[in-house]
Amino acid sequence: MKLSVIIPVYNERATIMELIRRVQAVDYPKEIILVDDTSTDGTREILQEYERQKPDGIKFLYHPHNQGKGAAYKTGTIAVEGDIVVVQDADLEYDPEDYHKLLKPILDGRADVVFGSRFVGSEEHRVLYFWHYMGNKFLTLFINMVTNLNLSDMETCYKMIRTEVLRKFTLQEPRFGFDPEFTAKVAKLRCRIYEVGVSYSGRDYSQGKKITWKDGIRVLWCILKYGL
Secondary structure, eight states, X not given: OOEEEEEEESSOTTTHHHHHHHHHHSSSOEEEEEEEOOOSSSHHHHHHHHHTTOOTTEEEEEOSSOOOHXXXXXXXXXXXXXXXXXXXXXXXXXXXXXXXXXXXXXXXXXXXEEEEESSSXXXXXXXXXXXHHHHHHHHHHHHHHHHTOOOSOTTOSOEXXXXXXXXXXXXXXXXXXXXXXXXXXXXXXXXXXXXXXXXXXXXXXXXXXXXXXXXHHHHHHHHHXXXX
């Protein structure tokens, strides 16, 4: 089964080529779908230069204006040709070598959707902000109450899904509301959902981390909007 890796990209010139190298190094049949969300730091030019080299197995898509991570993911799904889809952040916080663990429940026929949790298992993770941790725990608890799931990490980047299941619903949220919308919709479809532990090397704001408390308010609203 072929894996489609959707990579939303916005202002990641320092990490994007290393991220691509790491994804390419994963030993599994795959395609890479890069969606630049109108970067302004030179990232788009780096991708366009790389595109001119015609690398195998990579698709390049470009937004005409900034729309957000959720919109970039949705754009990427249009180009998917694989049997399984995973979203990959471009900032090196998540390790593509964890794809093998995410794939296993799907390849074994046990799961339709797999979340890569930063809070289960014994994988290493960088210690960062207490209030980010508590905010994530609160939002995950809230969506669990609304959907009757028992996730430990709703806000994780790593969400892997069988393509045939992904085609059963339409995503609307253009920005970080993507996470609760995706979660609520797979819950309503009664998908078989698994979690596996993944490693995490979080960034601070000086390194380019983008999510803020305002995004948390939107996530809260989206839990109610899509979960009820």
